[in-house]
Amino acid sequence: MVARELREEWQRQGTLVVNLLSSPGAGKTALLERTVEALKGRYRLLVLEGDLETERDAERIRSRGVEAVQITTGGTCHLEAHMVAQVWQRVAGDYDIVFIENVGNLVCPASYDLGEHLRVVMLSVPEGDDKPAKYPKAFRTAHWMVISKVDLLPHFDFAPERAEAEARNLQPDLRVFRVSARTGEGLSAWVEALEQAREDLRTGVLK
Amino acid sequence: MHELSLLQALVRELEAVARRYGARRVVAFRLEVGELANAVPELLERAYEALQARHPLLRGGRMTLSWVPVVLNCRECGWEGRWENRRVRCVRCGSDRVGVVAGEDLRLRDVELEIPEEGFP
Numbered sequence: 001m002v003a004r005e006l007r008e009e010w011q012r013q014g015t016l017v018v019n020l021l022s023s024p025g026a027g028k029t030a031l032l033e034r035t036v037e038a039l040k041g042r043y044r045l046l047v048l049e050g051d052l053e054t055e056r057d058a059e060r061i062r063s064r065g066v067e068a069v070q071i072t073t074g075g076t077c078h079l080e081a082h083m084v085a086q087v088w089q090r091v092a093g094d095y096d097i098v099f100i101e102n103v104g105n106l107v108c109p110a111s112y113d114l115g116e117h118l119r120v121v122m123l124s125v126p127e128g129d130d131k132p133a134k135y136p137k138a139f140r141t142a143h144w145m146v147i148s149k150v151d152l153l154p155h156f157d158f159a160p161e162r163a164e165a166e167a168r169n170l171q172p173d174l175r176v177f178r179v180s181a182r183t184g185e186g187l188s189a190w191v192e193a194l195e196q197a198r199e200d201l202r203t204g205v206l207k
Numbered sequence: 208m209h210e211l212s213l214l215q216a217l218v219r220e221l222e223a224v225a226r227r228y229g230a231r232r233v234v235a236f237r238l239e240v241g242e243l244a245n246a247v248p249e250l251l252e253r254a255y256e257a258l259q260a261r262h263p264l265l266r267g268g269r270m271t272l273s274w275v276p277v278v279l280n281c282r283e284c285g286w287e288g289r290w291e292n293r294r295v296r297c298v299r300c301g302s303d304r305v306g307v308v309a310g311e312d313l314r315l316r317d318v319e320l321e322i323p324e325e326g327f328p
Contacts, residue, residue, distance in 0.1 A: 078209060108209035111245045136293065137245040140311070169294040172303035 003081040006088065006115030010098070011207070016198040017098045019114050021138055022122035023131075024104030027148040029057045030181040031122065031190075032099055036066040038191045043096040043198070048087060050079040050103045057101060067091075078108035081115055097198055110137040117201055121167075124149045125156050129163035132170060140170040144177065146190065151180040210250040211257065213313060218258055218265070220315055225264055230320035235269040239314040242277045246313060277310035 010017050020028050029049075036045050047068040049057040052075055061068035069087055071079060079102050100116060102109040121142035123131050126149065132139040139145065145167050147160055164176050177193070179186035200206035221233050240246055251272060259265045279295060280287045283302035290296075296303050 076212070078212075080212065107245060111209060111213065133293065137243055140243055140295070140307075168303070169292075169296070172295055172305070 002085050003113040003115040006081060006085055007117065010115065010117070011201065013094070014198075014202045015095050015098055016118070016194070016201045016206075017100065017114075017116045018118045018120055018194070018197075019100045019102060019109075019116035020120050020122065021102050021106065021109050021142070022104060022124070022148075023106050023127060026104070026122045026124040026127065027181055028101050028104070028122060029060055031146065031148060031179065032101060033060060033064055034181045034184070034187055035099070035191060035194070036061060036064050038187065039097065039194070040064070040066050043195075044094055046091065046093075046095045046098045048084065048098065048100045050083075050101055052076070052103065073103060076103075077105050078103050078112050079114060080112050084114050097194065106131070106135040106138045110135070110141055117206055118143050118197055120144045120146060122146045122148050123163060123167075125152045125158045129158045129160070130166065132163060132166040136170050139167045139174070142167075142171060142174060144175045144193070147176065147178045149180060149182070150178045150185055151183045210246055211254040213246055214251060214254045214258055217313070217315060218262060221318065222262075222264060224318055225320060228320055228322055230322045231264075232321040233265055233268040234319040234321050235271065236318040237271045237273060237316040239273050239275045239312070239316055241275045241310040241312050241314075243307070243311045244313050248272050248274070275310050275314075278308050279305045280308045281305045 022028050032047060039045055045066050047061045047066060049068055049070045050073060051057060052073055055070045058068040058070035069091060071083055071087055100114055119142045121138050147163060160178055167174050177186055177190045179190055197206055225233060240248060255270050277290045279290050281297035281300060281302055282304040284297060284300040286297050286299040288298060291298050295305055297305050
């Protein structure tokens with residue numbers, strides 16, 4: 001119920017909200033650092049950082065000159081809509097895009113709707129291409145998938161086609177991006193897609 | 208891993224239902240557990256026991272779990288049935304324009320309440 005209210009409020013304001021899910025260490029913060037770098041100045045951005053403890057990830061985003069709020073769950077393995085709502089009440093402002101970096105975990109966060117318009121699941125090359133079948137809910141409920149750390153492909157036995165096929169077995173409409181936050185590969189397609197999604201939300205194409 | 212917090216949300220739902228009907232106790236309810244709901248029945252049961260101790264509304268109340276397998280519906284040919292090989296794809300025509308019509312959620316069903324005579328609105 002909380003999630004639905006949040007989604008409607010954000011929709012009215014034209015604020016695109018993206019919920020980012022992955023295992024720990026897949027590179028969510030690194031991708032966000034590059035993403036906000038590319039979008040800032042043109043869009044009003046906010047990043048909500050979910051973690052069990054510490055302000056570290058929020059500080060990484062702030063060092064890029066973008067507003068970030070840390071949500072420490074104190075041990076809970078996922079974010080829930082009421083935690084986001086609490087923070088939102090405090091910051092509520094005019095934002096064009098809000099990124100929510102969920103707690104690093106491919107299991108529990110998949111079960112909680114945060115009111116987001118886009119759910120993005122990330123899978124990094126070192127994790128292996130068989131993850132989608134092992135964590136079906138995360139991939140089934142995602143709109144987009146980001147295969148991250150593609151600069152490492154030459155060093156790992158990871159077939160992006162296989163990862164994509166496995167994920168599409170669960171979510172045929174999944175849109176896939178291949179990126180490397182380190183080299184910048186694939187970033188422009190990802191950033192353009194986000195800009196398009198923001199536009200689609202404003203014009204009512206994306207709900 | 209997160210069954211307790213799933214059930215906490217369920218208890219809030221039960222409380223709302225009980226309030227609506229002026230009930231003093233939940234006698235029984237059924238919880239449908241989807242194959243893709245990411246919830247383990249055993250852990251749900253353990254979490255329910257823990258919550259029962261804390262919520263007088265649930266005292267002595269019975270939770271029955273029923274397992275719901277994934278069911279697909281094909282928007283291309285109209286086929287409906289269980290998925291095969293854990294693929295969201297039509298078993299009859301092979302199309303991937305299919306919806307998941309069951310097996311993704313946790314659903315609260317058949318709530319039985321104890322309502323004092325003067326309580327019913």
